[in-house]
Amino acid sequence: MQLIWTKGFSETEIYKSANIDRRLFSKIRSDSSYHPQKQTILPLLIALHLNITEAEDLLSRAGFALSPTNTTDVIYRFCIQNKIFNQNMIDELIYELS
Numbered sequence: 001m002q003l004i005w006t007k008g009f010s011e012t013e014i015y016k017s018a019n020i021d022r023r024l025f026s027k028i029r030s031d032s033s034y035h036p037q038k039q040t041i042l043p044l045l046i047a048l049h050l051n052i053t054e055a056e057d058l059l060s061r062a063g064f065a066l067s068p069t070n071t072t073d074v075i076y077r078f079c080i081q082n083k084i085f086n087q088n089m090i091d092e093l094i095y096e097l098s
Helices: 004-005 009-016 023-032 038-047 052-061 071-081 087-097
Strands: none
Touching: 004 023, 009 023, 009 087, 038 052, 038 087, 052 071, 071 087
């Protein structure tokens, strides 16, 4: 939540931009024992417009990392590094390249 406020976004902007259900986002926000899956965190990296260092840090805190051999992870890394923060475009790339 600190990243959302620091980046100047509203919570609504983030969960809509990440295409995450409002209830799931609420669970992430309010349930400290809940650990979201990697496929939930990846769109949040994009919605938050994180740079690669911030993205890797957030993933690491959740117990994940971007793999150099996983197509989805490579696409996310490329998009973050090139400031492509459009989740629909990323989803299309993943669909086309997977």
